[in-house]
Amino acid sequence: MPAVSPLVLALGDPAGIGPDVTLAAFLRRRAAGDAAGGATGGTAAVPAFIVAGDPAALAARADLLGLDVPLVETTPEGAVAHFANALPVLPAGPAFTGRPGRPDASSAACVEASLEAALGLVTAGRAPALVTNPLAKSVMYEAGFPFPGHTEWLADRAAAPGRAAPHPVMMIWSEQLAVVPATIHVPYAEVPGLLTVDLLVETGRIVARDMARRFGITRPRLAFCGLNPHAGEEGTLGGEDEAIVRPAVEALKREGILATGPLPADTMFHPEARARYDVAVGMYHDQVLIPAKTLAFHDGVNVTLGLPFIRTSPDHGTAFDIAGTGRGDPSSLIAALRLARRLADAERATSQAPAPALARA
Ligand SMILES: NC(=O)C1=CN([C@@H]2O[C@H](COP(=O)(O)OP(=O)(O)OC[C@H]3O[C@@H](n4cnc5c(N)ncnc54)[C@H](O)[C@@H]3O)[C@@H](O)[C@H]2O)C=CC1
Ligand SMILES: NCC(=O)COP(=O)(O)O
Numbered sequence: 001m002p003a004v005s006p007l008v009l010a011l012g013d014p015a016g017i018g019p020d021v022t023l024a025a026f027l028r029r030r031a032a033g034d035a036a037g038g039a040t041g042g043t044a045a046v047p048a049f050i051v052a053g054d055p056a057a058l059a060a061r062a063d064l065l066g067l068d069v070p071l072v073e074t075t076p077e078g079a080v081a082h083f084a085n086a087l088p089v090l091p092a093g094p095a096f097t098g099r100p101g102r103p104d105a106s107s108a109a110c111v112e113a114s115l116e117a118a119l120g121l122v123t124a125g126r127a128p129a130l131v132t133n134p135l136a137k138s139v140m141y142e143a144g145f146p147f148p149g150h151t152e153w154l155a156d157r158a159a160a161p162g163r164a165a166p167h168p169v170m171m172i173w174s175e176q177l178a179v180v181p182a183t184i185h186v187p188y189a190e191v192p193g194l195l196t197v198d199l200l201v202e203t204g205r206i207v208a209r210d211m212a213r214r215f216g217i218t219r220p221r222l223a224f225c226g227l228n229p230h231a232g233e234e235g236t237l238g239g240e241d242e243a244i245v246r247p248a249v250e251a252l253k254r255e256g257i258l259a260t261g262p263l264p265a266d267t268m269f270h271p272e273a274r275a276r277y278d279v280a281v282g283m284y285h286d287q288v289l290i291p292a293k294t295l296a297f298h299d300g301v302n303v304t305l306g307l308p309f310i311r312t313s314p315d316h317g318t319a320f321d322i323a324g325t326g327r328g329d330p331s332s333l334i335a336a337l338r339l340a341r342r343l344a345d346a347e348r349a350t351s352q353a354p355a356p357a358l359a360r361a
Contacts, residue, residue, distance in 0.1 A: 004048070005127055006048040006050045006079040006080050006083065006127060007047060007049040007050075007127060007128065007131055007340050007344070008049065008050055008052055008118045008122060008130055009022065009049045009050070009051045009118070009131045009132070009133065009337070010111075010114045010119075010131070010132045010133060011051055011053025011111075012053075012133025012318070013111055013133075013135045013136050013139060013318050014053065014107055015098045015100055015136075015320065015323060016103075016134055016319060016320055016323050017133075017134070017318055017319040017322060017323045018133030018318070019057060019058050019061035019100075019323075020061060020065065020323060020325075020326070020328035021133070021328045021329070021330040021332075022058065022087075022330075023058065023065065023067050023069050024328065024330035025046050025330040025334050026046070027067065028045055028046055029083065029084075045334075047338060048079060048083040048088075049079075049083075049088075049131065049337055050076050050088040050089065050090055050127070051089045052089075052090045052118040053089065053090075053091075053114040054091070054093060054094070054096045055071055055089045055091055056096070057096035058089060060096075061100065061324065064100065065324070069086075070087070071087050072087070073091055075090065076090070076126045090117060090121070092116075092117035092118075093109060093110045093113025093114050096110050100323045101320050101322075101325075102320070103136050103138070103318075103320055104139065105143045107136075107139055108139055108140050108142070109143070111139075111140065112145070115132065118130055119154070119157055122310075128348065129309070129341070130154075130311045130312075130340075131312050132311065132312075132313045133314070133333070134314065134317045134318045136317070136320070137149055137185070148184065148185035148186075150311075151168045151170050151185075154168060154311055155306070167206060167306050168306050169203055169206045169210075169306045170304060170305075171279070172288070172289055172300050173300070173301050173303050174296035174301065174335070175299065176274070176295045176296050177274055177291065177296065178278060178279045179280045179281075179288035179291065180203065180207055180279055180280070180282065180288065180305075181281075181283075181284055182195065182199060183283065185285065186284075186285075191227070191283060192227065192240055195227065195244050195245075195283060197244055197248045200224065200244065200248035200281070201248050201252060203281060204257055204259055205252070205255070206305050206306040207220065207222055207281065207305060208220055208222065213350075214310070214343050214346065220278040221258045221276070221277040222257065222259045222261075222279050223259075223268060223276065224248070224249050224259060224260065224261025225262065225264075225265040225281065225283055225287055225288065226262035226263060226264060226265060226283075227240045227241055227244075227262075227283040228240065231262040231265075232262065240283075241262040242262075245262035245283070246261070249261045249262070260277070265282065265287055268280055269291040297316065298331040298332055299335050300315035300332055300335070301332065301336045303343075311340075312336040312339050312343075313336055314333045314336050
């Protein structure tokens with residue numbers, strides 16, 4: 001891989017907001033005083049990236065929005081040199097035939113092709129991290145996509161031959177708050193039946209390991225939410241907190257992980273409470289994504305932990321209601337690109353660090 005390889009960005013659903021925020025992020029690539037045009041890594045306003053997807057869809061969206069964004073079809077190896085002057089695109093997948101703001105099952109083939117191409121660059125070592133623009137789950141399901149979302153698709157693709165897929169963990173991260181839902185894209189009614197001590201212990205281990213390995217927080221503090229009001233009020237308002245969450249927390253503590261809980265979820269997210277932990281682990285999606293998106297909708301990043309590669313994404317969805325209007329805010333995508341760059345640079349620094357000296361016998 002060249003010294004500074006570009007990130008790869010999967011275009012996402014071309015009928016959604018992905019093309020809008022991609023173009024807007026590119027236009028913000030220059031930091032004040034950055035004569036190189038943001039072509040380099042962590043200090044640039046927006047780190048260099050190449051988009052995998054349909055170049056014509058991007059060009060048409062730029063026209064619709066009245067944005068002057070030259071595109072260049074290239075490879076990751078050529079992308080950094082172009083990034084100052086043109087948005088690098090790796091053509092991937094069929095032409096987009098839909099319309100901005102109109103969900104359509106025909107977009108699913110574009111989404112999948114762009115994801116496959118982007119992930120292929122990462123697994124081949126040609127890009128250091130994958131960033132994904134949003135897809136619409138209902139559109140993907142209608143077209144037969146057999147995974148609940150990117151998170152589960154990526155885990156499936158990350159499986160080594162003949163081995164089970166790794167357990168993927170969704171984290172929504174911002175400077176203000178990091179949260180992990182232990183169950184992800186499942187109906188609310190199924191949550192209690194899916195919660196087990198093993199699931200919570202495995203989730204806690206992955207969070208602790210990846211916060212140390214990727215984020216540099218050597219011993220992260222994990223706060224586990226209870227499932228029920230007041231964390232079950234000592235078993236009187238539901239049994240899962242004492243039967244499942246508490247034993248999982250105790251097991252993690254025995255492994256040396258700084259875990260606390262079950263804590264009443266309604267009082268875990270005010271500033272003083274947030275200062276007491278690094279990651280809040282919730283029992284279901286909305287329990288922790290609501291506080292995360294309320295505090296930092298435009299700065300939040302979706303990071304998948306537990307994978308052998310780095311993947312980030314904006315925290316928002318396809319926003320069909322504003323696709324093609326120019327109202328899409330690129331901040332969350334920019335935060336996702338910056339975090340991917342930071343994690344990739346940290347990984348590179350670790351892999352290049354000299355091996356520790358051997359202890360003398
Ligand atoms: N990573 C992914 O692929 C994700 C995909 N989705 C998918 O997105 C679709 C739509 O989901 P919704 O719940 O409607 O959430 P959404 O995030 O797409 O939109 C919610 C509201 O926020 C606004 N909004 C979203 N992003 C914005 C931005 N960058 N700038 C300004 N306003 C913005 C929208 O206009 C809308 O009013 C669903 O099909 C869902 O599955 C949702 C979340 C993440
Ligand atoms: N609410 C977050 C979300 O739906 C993102 O899911 P994924 O597509 O990143 O798995």
